[in-house]
Amino acid sequence: MRGEYNTRQKREMLSFLKERGLKHFSVDDAVFELQDRGEKIGRSTVYRYLEQLAAQGAVRKYQSVQGVTQYQHVEDAAACDGHFHMMCSKCGNLFHVDCRLMGALTKHLMEDHGFALDPRETILVGLCGQCRNGGEAAEHGADTASGCHHCL
Amino acid sequence: MRGEYNTRQKREMLSFLKERGLKHFSVDDAVFELQDRGEKIGRSTVYRYLEQLAAQGAVRKYQSVQGVTQYQHVEDAAACDGHFHMMCSKCGNLFHVDCRLMGALTKHLMEDHGFALDPRETILVGLCGQCRNGGEAAEHGADTASGCHHCL
DNA sequence: TTGCGTGCAAAGGTTTTGCATGGCA
DNA sequence: TGCCATGCAAAACCTTTGCACGCAA
Numbered sequence: 454m455r456g457e458y459n460t461r462q463k464r465e466m467l468s469f470l471k472e473r474g475l476k477h478f479s480v481d482d483a484v485f486e487l488q489d490r491g492e493k494i495g496r497s498t499v500y501r502y503l504e505q506l507a508a509q510g511a512v513r514k515y516q517s518v519q520g521v522t523q524y525q526h527v528e529d530a531a532a533c534d535g536h537f538h539m540m541c542s543k544c545g546n547l548f549h550v551d552c553r554l555m556g557a558l559t560k561h562l563m564e565d566h567g568f569a570l571d572p573r574e575t576i577l578v579g580l581c582g583q584c585r586n587g588g589e590a591a592e593h594g595a596d597t598a599s600g601c602h603h604c605l
Numbered sequence: 606m607r608g609e610y611n612t613r614q615k616r617e618m619l620s621f622l623k624e625r626g627l628k629h630f631s632v633d634d635a636v637f638e639l640q641d642r643g644e645k646i647g648r649s650t651v652y653r654y655l656e657q658l659a660a661q662g663a664v665r666k667y668q669s670v671q672g673v674t675q676y677q678h679v680e681d682a683a684a685c686d687g688h689f690h691m692m693c694s695k696c697g698n699l700f701h702v703d704c705r706l707m708g709a710l711t712k713h714l715m716e717d718h719g720f721a722l723d724p725r726e727t728i729l730v731g732l733c734g735q736c737r738n739g740g741e742a743a744e745h746g747a748d749t750a751s752g753c754h755h756c757l
Numbered sequence: 758t759t760g761c762g763t764g765c766a767a768a769g770g771t772t773t774t775g776c777a778t779g780g781c782a
Numbered sequence: 783t784g785c786c787a788t789g790c791a792a793a794a795c796c797t798t799t800g801c802a803c804g805c806a807a
Binding site (some may be wrong): 457458459460461479480481496497500501520521522 | 770771772773774780781782
Binding site (some may be wrong): 515516517518520522539542548550552554555558560561562565566567568569570571574575576577578579580581582585 | 668670672691693694700702704705706707709710713714718719720721722723726727728729730731732733734736746754
């Protein structure tokens with residue numbers, strides 16, 4: 454059975470995931486950052502463990518436009534059910550969209566277009582507030598979700 | 606200057622694109638189908654020409670979950686400006702969404718979330734009507750766009 | 758004839774896999 | 783001690799690039 458042993462490498466990966474927050478990363482990012490910290494970790498181990506985490510829903514996995522696989526920590530998999538995500542094409546942060554308008558859109562697409570929108574597969578792409586203002590990439594872009602009168 | 610010569614290979618590719626309709630395809634799909642027809646075409650030629658077509662907006666290019674680049678014919682590039690697309694995860698068809706509700710969503714995300722949604726990058730993923738009904742994959746799924754009282 | 762287009766083969770980059778070793782329980 | 787996890791290297795893939803030849807204009 455996989456995932457039984459609690460190894461140093463797994464602990465390091467998990468700590469890395471927590472620090473990354475909403476930001477996506479590639480296998481290279483993870484390997485280099487962990488090696489910069491002085492930690493030894495093999496590339497295949499990173500691939501294999503991320504694959505495991507993706508299977509259990511702890512990380513999201515998708516392809517960037519450049520064709521490199523990107524990963525992202527999902528803090529609470531259950532909390533991600535039923536709502537959407539939007540990704541900033543500049544800073545790469547992924548934001549939750551807990552907006553009732555998305556529910557309305559889902560309903561509308563189903564009723565009037567016969568299309569069953571899948572919140573887990575769909576990612577809205579655009580520019581977040583921080584990046585539009587020429588600012589630095591936000592560490593955590595939770596601001597983007599606040600102040601919405603449609604949101605629950 | 607590129608794209609000056611009208612070669613046999615380009616004509617074959619364009620004919621292939623027309624037949625594919627709304628369906629996406631990989632470089633492999635194109636090469637194999639053309640070779641099945643008895644046409645000779647080099648793999649690099651397919652890559653290079655698709656790259657050209659993508660640059661001029663005649664095909665859309667994106668990454669599948671499996672990390673393989675997918676291409677899709679865009680009949681009228683101008684007609685695709687300013688609206689969204691939804692893709693059926695089963696049959697692979699891509700549909701236009703000319704719906705006013707998407708405009709409302711764009712406006713809302715900008716005003717209340719500070720997020721500038723990009724219609725060209727965003728693809729809504731789900732199941733189309735044909736595939737939900739257990740039916741065959743639709744050749745052209747234009748039905749999905751009809752009968753919407755929000756649509757222009 | 759000119760120079761863009763094509764095809765082959767090689768290079769480049771990313772991800773997967775086989776196998777021997779290491780380390781958790 | 784048993785067995786999963788790890789790391790290395792090789793393999794497998796996909797895509798890009800260099801170069802000589804072919805072919806449209």
